[in-house]
Amino acid sequence: MAQSLAKEFTKGLWAEIPPFRLVLGLCPTLAVTKTVENGIGMGVATAFVLVFSNLLVSMLRNLIPSKVRIACYIVIIATFVTIVELLMQAFTYPLYLKLGIFIPLIVVNCILLGRAEAFASKNSPILSLADGLGMGIGYTLALGALGGVREIIGHGTLTFWGGTPVFEMGAWFHPFAFMIQAPGAFVALGLMLCFMNLMGKQ
Amino acid sequence: MREMISMIVVLTVLTAVSGGLLAAVKSGTEVRIENQVLKFQKAPAIKELFPKATNNPLAERFTVKDGKTEWQIFPTKLPDGSKAIAFETHGIGFAGPVGLMVGINLKTDHIVGARVTTHSETPGVGARAKDDPTFVSQFAGMSLDKKFAIKSDGGDIDGISGATFTSKGVCVAARQAKEIYRKLKPEILKQIK
Numbered sequence: 001m002a003q004s005l006a007k008e009f010t011k012g013l014w015a016e017i018p019p020f021r022l023v024l025g026l027c028p029t030l031a032v033t034k035t036v037e038n039g040i041g042m043g044v045a046t047a048f049v050l051v052f053s054n055l056l057v058s059m060l061r062n063l064i065p066s067k068v069r070i071a072c073y074i075v076i077i078a079t080f081v082t083i084v085e086l087l088m089q090a091f092t093y094p095l096y097l098k099l100g101i102f103i104p105l106i107v108v109n110c111i112l113l114g115r116a117e118a119f120a121s122k123n124s125p126i127l128s129l130a131d132g133l134g135m136g137i138g139y140t141l142a143l144g145a146l147g148g149v150r151e152i153i154g155h156g157t158l159t160f161w162g163g164t165p166v167f168e169m170g171a172w173f174h175p176f177a178f179m180i181q182a183p184g185a186f187v188a189l190g191l192m193l194c195f196m197n198l199m200g201k202q
Numbered sequence: 203m204r205e206m207i208s209m210i211v212v213l214t215v216l217t218a219v220s221g222g223l224l225a226a227v228k229s230g231t232e233v234r235i236e237n238q239v240l241k242f243q244k245a246p247a248i249k250e251l252f253p254k255a256t257n258n259p260l261a262e263r264f265t266v267k268d269g270k271t272e273w274q275i276f277p278t279k280l281p282d283g284s285k286a287i288a289f290e291t292h293g294i295g296f297a298g299p300v301g302l303m304v305g306i307n308l309k310t311d312h313i314v315g316a317r318v319t320t321h322s323e324t325p326g327v328g329a330r331a332k333d334d335p336t337f338v339s340q341f342a343g344m345s346l347d348k349k350f351a352i353k354s355d356g357g358d359i360d361g362i363s364g365a366t367f368t369s370k371g372v373c374v375a376a377r378q379a380k381e382i383y384r385k386l387k388p389e390i391l392k393q394i395k
Contacts (some may be wrong), residue, residue, distance in 0.1 A: 067205070075213075089235045089238060101322060137294040
């Protein structure tokens with residue numbers, strides 16, 4: 001039991017890390033990762049929803065009739081997304097302003113429905129919680145890494161919280177603004193996928 | 203038949219519980235969200251409208267009642283001694299309500315300026331109404347007798363190309379501001395010092 005718990009948790013961190021290995025949930029991955037802060041904020045919001053929706057879907061898996069399961073999953077996911085949206089407005093308003101429309105769009109993020117359908121509806125609540133937590137942390141790390149790459153090349157800075165950069169390239173560095181625009185997201189994601197595939201090759 | 207009933211019961215219970223949960227979270231965070239909106243949306247908008255205000259409009263805000271709705275009024279003193287107020291109205295844009303903070307000079311009844319506050323418009327399209335103030339700055343200096351509608355509707359405002367719905371929403375908010383101002387001006391003058 002403990003072994004499979006650890007396995008379900010760690011698979012989301014590397015072996016099945018959502019945007020790079022499963023290539024799911026790409027809309028927010030491409031759209032909000034202009035900075036590390038945005039990427040991590042989006043990742044944490046998604047992880048929160050994922051943990052609770054996985055837990056609830058798994059707890060209710062024997063009660064939900066299979067014909068209306070998607071509708072039930074969407075109700076559960078949408079509830080937690082709205083809770084996240086309200087909490088972000090109450091506690092991290094500037095971040096909420098930056099992420100804007102992409103917070104409500106978590107509802108249609110493939111990872112949430114994908115994990116509910118593929119994992120939580122077939123496994124026990126504890127395993128589903130581990131899966132949700134692992135996938136959520138993996139998603140956060142992936143978005144943070146992508147945001148970091150784009151921010152360093154596009155802005156020449158690295159800002160985690162607040163507005164004071166923890167790292168700055170020297171004056172010699174000319175920011176490559178292409179990377180923080182939409183096409184740069186595709187290039188950065190492509191390079192990350194390429195890197196991940198090289199790393200995974202035996 | 204049994205399956206049908208179980209589907210209906212499960213969905214009903216699930217949505218009812220979700221609704222209850224959301225209502226609880228909403229009422230629990232309401233005050234905090236209002237404060238955050240005041241700090242991060244209304245305060246910067248007012249500051250842009252009255253950069254040279256000699257008082258603190260946020261601290262001196264008061265509410266005026268119009269029937270059942272309460273309007274939050276931010277009074278300002280301009281450096282030349284004249285008084286102005288700012289308040290927020292809403293119009294419906296492309297993706298939801300668009301808030302517009304309108305500043306009006308109490309003496310001349312002219313609009314001092316307008317700024318978009320809360321909105322959920324498309325980034326890069328409708329959101330330009332907020333990000334690029336050239337559109338809302340058309341209102342600055344206008345008399346309330348002007349027609350606050352985009353030119354294709356026969357008004358005096360140039361819409362944002364590609365964002366007609368947002369432009370119309372902003373104009374609706376501006377028209378509402380005009381209406382409220384005319385209706386509540388005596389009440390506002392009574393409360394202002």
